[in-house]
Amino acid sequence: QVQFVESGGxxxxxxxxxRLSCVASGSILSLYVMGWYRQAPGKQRELVATxxxxxxxxxxxxxxxxxxxxxxxxxxxxxxxxxxxxPEDTAxxxxxxxxxxxxxxxxxxxxTVSS
Numbered sequence: 001q002v003q004f005v006e007s008g009g010x011x012x013x014x015x016x017x018x019r020l021s022c023v024a025s026g027s028i029l030s031l032y033v034m035g036w037y038r039q040a041p042g043k044q045r046e047l048v049a050t051x052x053x054x055x056x057x058x059x060x061x062x063x064x065x066x067x068x069x070x071x072x073x074x075x076x077x078x079x080x081x082x083x084x085x086x087p088e089d090t091a092x093x094x095x096x097x098x099x100x101x102x103x104x105x106x107x108x109x110x111x112t113v114s115s
Contacts, residue, residue, distance in 0.1 A: 002026045002104040004095045008080075009109030016113070017083045022095035022106060024076040033098040034071055034078035038091035038111075048093070049080060062088075085113045 008020040024031060035050030035058075049059045049069040057069055068081040078095065090113050095106035 002031075002097060002099070002102070004097075004104070004106035006093075006095050006106045006109045009093060009111045011112045011114065012085055013115050014086060014113055016085050017081070018085065018111060019082065020080040020093055020095075020109065020111075022078045024078075024095075024097055024104070031076060031097045031099050033096075035069060035096050036078070036080050037094045037096055038089075039094070039108075040088075040091040043091075045094075050096070051078065082111070085111075087113050089113050 002024055003026045005023045008018055010018060012018055033050050033052055036048040037045050038048050039045040047060055048063055049057060049067055051057045051069045051071050053073055066084045071078045089111060091111060092108040093111050094108045097104045
């Protein structure tokens with residue numbers, strides 16, 4: 001069993017910034033991949049960014065150049081720095097982790113970009 005504590009979501013104006021944090025705890029052996037997905041009303045859940053324990057990253061094309069993912073392996077924590085936010089970034093952001101035998105999801109944190 002793995003649990004997440006997600007924080008950093010909120011309301012921000014277009015062009016603003018937010019930093020999301022996700023701390024994993026519980027029956028953790030090794031989290032090979034950590035990252036973020038998002039889901040907006042009426043849209044499919046989509047990958048935002050992932051980072052492997054070795055540091056390799058994957059970004060959705062829609063966020064490249066604006067978002068940066070990082071992790072602290074010792075703290076089992078993943079971060080998502082979001083800059084130049086757009087209204088279309090509005091969604092519930094879900095923390096994700098994979099340990100090999102298992103995949104885990106957070107409850108999600110709301111990000112709203114609006115003037």
